[in-house]
Amino acid sequence: MGDVINLNRFRKGRDKGARAQEADANRRKFGRTKAERTAEEQDEARHKALLDGAKRED
Structure with missing residues (x-):
């Protein structure tokens, strides 16, 4: 025979894992400080400017 399980405990455990x-x-998405966000934005702008500066016109 199989083990007896409490379905409420199983359901709550599954939901807790999803949460x-x-x-x-x-x-990860929202847990950054303002300084980290601005530093990342400046870094992205710097990379974009570098790529745009190296672009050859067609």
């Missing part, structure tokens, strides 16, 4: 994954994704 944890969503929280982790939100921490």
Whole structure:
């Protein structure tokens, strides 16, 4: 015979895992300081300017 499981505990555990994954994704997406965001924006602008400066006209 199989093990007896509590379906409520199983369901709550599954839901808790899904919420944890969503929280982790939100921490990565929104969990940066203003200084980190501005530094990243400046870095992207610097890279874009470098690529635009090296572009040859067709």
